[in-house]
Amino acid sequence: MIKVLQQLVVQASASHADIITLPEGVSVEALVDAIWMYDLMMNASGGVNEENSQQQQSLALLVRKLSCTYDAFKKACLLTLEPGLLQAAGLIQDAGLFSKRLVRTNTSMFYK
Secondary structure (H helix, E strand, O other): OOHHHHHHHHHHHHHHOOOOOOOOOOOOOHHHHHHHHHHHHHHHOOOOOOHHHHHHHHHHHHHHHHHHHHHHHHHHHHHOOOOOHHHOOOOOHHHHHHHHHHHHHHHHHHHH
């Protein structure tokens, strides 16, 4: 799945079109999980450097393009991905506010 993700990142970076199609047999949920894992590995690999920054921008571009094409992808991203990546992809306005609302919602659901 990581190889498919890397191919999609390259395709998103190289293509000027807003539409990217998923390869045959790739489920939206599996792709979002792979994006989450890839983002986690990039963040855990060390400090902010130029290569990491470029990869994160490419990943955010991929998320933006796929969420414009597939509504189910956008919903899965909002449920799974980290707020920083969602903000970089343009799916949310403010990562801090989103995190705050998420904690508030989860807490209220726990006590109901």
